[in-house]
């Protein structure tokens with residue numbers, strides 16, 4: 001089904017593109033037909049999974065947006081699952097769960113499409129000895145290139161290409177089959193602690209040794225941080241073992257519904273900043289109290305962390321951005337970020353109306369634009385309902401983060417300039433450009449967003 005020159009927005013609704021053609025792809029044959037018909041399907045060709053990205057990687061002005069509707073699970077083995085690109089990460093997780101297996105990484109976002117997981121950045125706090133980027137557990141990818149060639153890639157056959165493909169964002173062609181590594185299901189122990197930022201920084205080395213995956217909530221206006229710890233536990237030891245199914249439901253409801261609804265309600269109904277932010281800060285304090293005292297369990301299910309957001313975003317929608325920093329410098333970065341937010345509010349009368357979050361993610365060289373290529377990183381992610389001032393805040397936040405030596409993600413960090421991208425990824429940029437040019441010499445898949453970042457002409 002095709003329509004003429006329409007507006008396509010991302011899930012949140014704040015990033016728009018104006019393609020000449022929008023088409024659905026239900027099969028590999030559909031994708032081949034699109035690649036081979038440039039007159040009917042003008043360049044750039046942009047595959048879109050769920051369009052949840054918070055940066056403009058799905059832009060296709062004047063070109064063709066391909067909505068990927070290939071939703072079949074193709075094969076399940078002892079330690080792998082092979083799927084088509086439109087299958088949602090949550091659906092794969094539920095299938096695995098029914099077989100007593102699980103994903104290695106259970107991102108909070110369930111609406112991540114398999115195609116996007118294979119070629120775009122993701123993040124979740126890393127368990128000891130594991131990665132935090134979903135693509136790193138993808139062992140095989142099938143790709144349809146601009147010349148109509150079908151290729152199958154894995155780490156053995158071509159590790160260099162596989163590494164570039166994992167961060168190709170659709171620039172190398174259409175991904176039409178993905179194989180994820182899987183593992184047996186294991187219960188998760190979860191607990192929370194909150195700290196004053198100074199105590200957190202003073203204890204950071206010890207906190208990192210906790211042997212748990214660390215995600216955290218940041219409150220720059222209260223100088224507080226609340227840390228979520230996750231740790232796998234041994235199921236074999238307990239005979240009457242039963243999974244706890246309420247902890248993640250409560251946590252996810254607070255995060256995906258209550259907090260954004262409150263932020264939006266305050267925005268729409270309270271004009272006095274003092275009152276508005278006092279309500280938000282008091283709510284956050286209450287949540288921290290609840291997390292510390294009630295949100296802990298030894299027996300949660302890993303897949304329950306993953307949220308199925310509504311297909312069409314509603315009033316509780318939120319958006320965010322993020323930069324990652326080498327963890328060896330986080331003790332400087334975090335206090336500087338808190339000061340940046342406080343000063344920004346004083347000078348510009350703007351602060352985000354939701355909390356900030358962050359993740360500790362392991363060093364990972366399995367994708368070329370990995371934000372943790374050289375060492376473990378910790379992130380700083382402002383979250384908001386896109387209250388007035390958000391965009392300008394992100395421009396200034398990008399400058400702040402880039403100056404501090406941060407690393408962005410091209411699908412999740414809005415507004416990254418080519419200078420900032422080049423500073424972050426340095427020589428890896430040239431390598432990517434060479435591989436991209438080789439596989440797509442006519443720029444069939446190159447959109448303006450990436451052309452600008454890569455300094456290519458289209």
Ligand SMILES: Cc1cc2nc3c(=O)[nH]c(=O)nc-3n(C[C@H](O)[C@H](O)[C@H](O)COP(=O)(O)OP(=O)(O)OC[C@H]3O[C@@H](n4cnc5c(N)ncnc54)[C@H](O)[C@@H]3O)c2cc1C
Pocket residue numbers: 011012046047048049050051052053054057058068085107108109111112113114115116117119120121122123124169170171173174175176309318319411412
């Ligand atoms: C509310 C919310 C919560 C989020 N939580 C998390 C989180 O917990 N962890 C996390 O990592 N991210 C999170 N994100 C970000 C989101 O997961 C990523 O931006 C992800 O890329 C979105 O997946 P998608 O299927 O919507 O990708 P899209 O936005 O549709 O596409 C992303 C990129 O992949 C390319 N692509 C997609 N499919 C194909 C294909 N078949 N072939 C070639 N290229 C393809 C696209 O062209 C584009 O460049 C969240 C976003 C929102 C809005």
